[in-house]
Amino acid sequence: MIPFVDLKAQYRSIKDEVNTAIQGVIERCEFTLGSEVAAFEKEFAAYCQVEHGIGVNTGTSALHLALLAAGVGKGDEVITVPFTFVATVSAIDYTGATPVFVDIDPKTFTMDVNALEAAITEKTKAIIPVHLYGQTADMDPILEIARKHNLVVIEDACQAHGAEYKGRRAGSMGHMGCFSFYPGKNLGAYGEGGMVVTNNPEFTRTIRMLRDWGAEKKYQHVLKGYNFRLEGIQGAVLRVKLKYLEGWTEARRTAAARYDSLLAGTGVPTPYARPDVRHVYHLYAIRTQNRQAWQDALLAQGIQTGIHYPTPVHLLPAFADLGYQAGQFPHAERAANEVLSLPMFPELTAEQCERVAQAVQELAMPVPAMSEASPVGVA
Numbered sequence: 001m002i003p004f005v006d007l008k009a010q011y012r013s014i015k016d017e018v019n020t021a022i023q024g025v026i027e028r029c030e031f032t033l034g035s036e037v038a039a040f041e042k043e044f045a046a047y048c049q050v051e052h053g054i055g056v057n058t059g060t061s062a063l064h065l066a067l068l069a070a071g072v073g074k075g076d077e078v079i080t081v082p083f084t085f086v087a088t089v090s091a092i093d094y095t096g097a098t099p100v101f102v103d104i105d106p107k108t109f110t111m112d113v114n115a116l117e118a119a120i121t122e123k124t125k126a127i128i129p130v131h132l133y134g135q136t137a138d139m140d141p142i143l144e145i146a147r148k149h150n151l152v153v154i155e156d157a158c159q160a161h162g163a164e165y166k167g168r169r170a171g172s173m174g175h176m177g178c179f180s181f182y183p184g185k186n187l188g189a190y191g192e193g194g195m196v197v198t199n200n201p202e203f204t205r206t207i208r209m210l211r212d213w214g215a216e217k218k219y220q221h222v223l224k225g226y227n228f229r230l231e232g233i234q235g236a237v238l239r240v241k242l243k244y245l246e247g248w249t250e251a252r253r254t255a256a257a258r259y260d261s262l263l264a265g266t267g268v269p270t271p272y273a274r275p276d277v278r279h280v281y282h283l284y285a286i287r288t289q290n291r292q293a294w295q296d297a298l299l300a301q302g303i304q305t306g307i308h309y310p311t312p313v314h315l316l317p318a319f320a321d322l323g324y325q326a327g328q329f330p331h332a333e334r335a336a337n338e339v340l341s342l343p344m345f346p347e348l349t350a351e352q353c354e355r356v357a358q359a360v361q362e363l364a365m366p367v368p369a370m371s372e373a374s375p376v377g378v379a
């Protein structure tokens with residue numbers, strides 16, 4: 001069996017260190033926020049090349065509070081893409097603002113910057129580009145358009161810890177960057193977690209208050225806030241894991257490069273990585289028009305795959321009230337029908353990559369009965 005992700009393998013590799021860190025939090029009874037969270041905020045902000053980090057309970061809360069700090073609310077519009085995890089759009093909805101979609105670039109799966117300006121109205125307050133699958137959106141044109149129209153840019157970097165665009169880290173380019181530490185993300189907690197990173201001290205102050213009941217000091221509630229605090233145990237686990245993140249990212253990139261070369265020449269569309277981006281391969285999604293058959297055939301060979309995501313948000317029943325129709329975002333809709341995520345995690349071995357690629361290759365180009373050919377692209 002080749003799992004889609006293997007969290008157990010990673011735990012085994014850091015077991016003693018992580019257990020000691022968790023035990024320390026329990027002994028100090030620093031269950032929520034506390035010294036480990038504070039230290040992790042500093043360390044992760046530095047990792048993102050940003051001044052401030054504010055730990056919160058989920059990536060969704062990070063997006064929600066970033067929008068509130070930017071002053072987004074009822075009557076405002078926020079532009080994002082429909083080809084994302086639903087949380088991006090839910091966070092906009094929580095503020096009372098209206099999500100407005102622009103299609104994706106079919107090559108990168110990120111915001112089509114050429115479609116952005118036409119979606120801006122006098123109600124637009126913010127743009128949320130999504131760094132999908134671990135590749136940053138094309139940030140320079142987005143930032144330029146935002147400057148021109150005086151809009152706030154909030155990066156949804158929930159899948160892009162350590163990704164870079166022209167040498168700049170994901171989360172550091174917009175006014176704020178939002179991360180998730182859901183267990184399956186590139187940097188995952190042992191539970192839920194999230195963070196907003198920013199260089200802006202005002203946003204930092206506001207988000208620190210909003211995550212903890214809007215309090216300036218204990219019982220001095222100056223804003224209508226939330227209980228979105230990050231737990232101490234998660235801070236401690238994430239601090240341990242952050243030390244390994246670069247190594248794990250390089251392992252993902254190595255696995256992706258293996259898949260790329262093994263699948264080259266098979267006609268299977270493999271992920272396009274922009275040359276000016278450091279793609280961190282949260283997911284490795286190929287495209288196929290026979291997705292269900294491929295997924296079933298791979299599973300029959302013990303290979304788990306995933307679909308991220310089968311329905312673009314504008315066609316989800318939950319957001320029917322936005323009034324969008326099928327056909328409005330053809331690139332997002334086509335991607336949703338075709339993408340298939342292959343197993344991807346740092347501990348994936350070369351041999352596992354070869355087995356997966358071999359199986360995919362046979363689906364793409366059924367091997368003639370007599371042939372014992374070695375995988376294409378392998379010397």
Ligand SMILES: *Cc1c(COP(=O)(O)O)cnc(C)c1O
Pocket residue numbers: 058059060061084085087088130156158159179180181182192193194
């Ligand atoms: C995971 C994810 C989120 C939400 O993060 P949670 O921690 O699960 O709340 C938001 N946006 C994207 C693109 C994600 O992948």
